[in-house]
Amino acid sequence: MTSAPLLELSEVGKNFGGFAALKAVSFTVPTGGITGLMGPNGSGKTTLFNIISGFIAPSNGTVAYRGKAIGHQSVQERSLDGLVRTFQTPKVFERLTVVENVMTGAYKKTRSGLMAGLLNTPASRREIDATREAALATCRKFDLGAVAGKQASLLPAGQRRLLELARAYQGDPQLLLLDEPSSGLTTTEIEAMTDKLRLIASEGITILIVSHDMDLMGIAENIHVLDFGRIICSGSMAEVQENTAVREAYLGV
Template structure:
């Protein structure tokens, strides 16, 4: 896919260590625009560290991160979000005291045009922004089957519904890159099936997705998969290539 599509996200030579423990060593891979790109590996492989570097929560010791051809290695989480990079978390992160609708409205903040003064004075620009955010939130709730829950505090929902709120909130912002961190964690088999369908549909509508997971079944939706093992990328290819790779089978599948 990368031969036909421009690269949206790229890591080059990423390295990181905690104390004397090297977690990443020269990690390089690409996420083509319009793709679902996977990053898999067993526990301790460095997936979380790599994901946190790509999303701006950690600064790499070595290497660079580029987004849409721009070096963003030193960019903050907020700066990356404003560029259209949106991530979810392994444990669903919702604003627990806010309603589901309010959570969804938060997802569109990067498109708000009115400033703090307009907000304080309740100017027309602020009202227009709020009306648009509410409309976008309700529309996304309909897509994700969340309409009956809109008035519920998000913190009262079970894990599967929290996950859908988090995913729907990310989509309200119309991200250029949706970064999913272990999205199937804690979900039931039917919920994972629903999640898989949503990932495929969002990608079919043009959304670029980076999927980090240990779930080999979920990873079948990826066009290309990168296997991380003790800080090194040991294989790249589609799932058929990955599953047939002897080194991956030894390192990851335990075959």
């Protein structure tokens, strides 16, 4: 892991009317590896993810990605630059097959325009075929090869989670923002998710993960804990678990 931060938050705040959801949040995400973000419900985690990914703007402070402030960039621009996000509730295209869902993750990288696609030109067909082959390979990597042709609406919770992760991976992320990726999963499914996150990180993709699951968060090299919109602790899982403020705010002891 290098020392240069891929993502840097500086004094980020967000107000909704008279309510301060975030208050001077500052931390960095190093290039490479897995960073965790924890906190009780209402602590501001989702608001912070929405700011990083561009869905809402901060009231103050800056978000820098690859050393440059990105406050002016749209969600789409950030995605094109390698900042890709998943959501707490899996958002899959129910009527598409699994492989078609994975293919959608790569369309931002394709070159054939709308007209070429409508006219079904040779170049367009070649690109679609190549995109499908790459998506099938990703399906196999994420243990979805056997269901690649199945309609996404028929998948159980664990496979839907893996599908969303596979689609995000197909978008060639440099920074992957994962919002509660183990929510609703069984212990076995969480273990499978953990294995896939380690695989993604081993390929040099940086991960910032929000989760309440202690076992899943154990894979993070560094964890930041939010409470009432402020960072109250940063450190390893062992340091976080022993921190008095965290135990009071997050663990309720």
